[in-house]
Amino acid sequence: MAELTTIARPYAKAAFEYALGAQTVSEWASMLDFVAQAVSNNDVANIISNPSLSAEQKGEVILKISEGQITDKVENFIKLLARNHRLEALPAIKVRFDVLKADYDKAVEVEVTSAAALSDDQLQRLTEKLTAKLGRKVNIQTQVDSSMIGGLVIKAGDMVIDGSVRGKLNKLSETLRA
Structure with missing residues (x-):
């Protein structure tokens, strides 16, 4: 077998x-x-x-x-x-x-935090990209966090993609301190 x-x-x-x-x-x-x-x-x-x-x-x-x-x-x-x-x-x-x-068929829950509310077009494109990247359906929950300055933070299960300006500035700060 x-x-x-x-x-x-x-x-x-x-x-x-x-x-x-x-x-x-x-x-x-x-x-x-x-x-x-x-x-x-x-x-x-x-x-x-x-x-x-x-x-x-x-x-x-x-x-x-x-x-x-x-x-x-x-x-x-x-x-x-x-x-x-x-x-x-x-x-x-x-x-x-x-x-x-x-x-x-299992959908993955994705939490997207952005500096400003996402438009319907942006949300649709993001859904398409995440579906392709994760290889499964995605259910997106959005949040707005104005302290991010700009960009997105995407959390799907144990994966985190930090594309925020705040995240990039923090990385730059760590690099300069080293």
């Missing part, structure tokens, strides 16, 4: 990253679930493990079963798995894909 999990990890990651980029994560999850269930069927599992069939033939069996249930991209993914003799890893790929999806 550990071997299948190891095999599944890069395939699940690649599928998830593609689905995330195409904004089709839920659809991919459903299609992978369908295909993984098909592969888990005893009759289909026997076909996949049959050494007298070529990898292409095994892939075609899965594609026939999945006809009308999967997109062209998932079909190509299954062909890739068949070509690499990895069809038996489909259930493990689905499990790993679900783990990645669950991790991504």
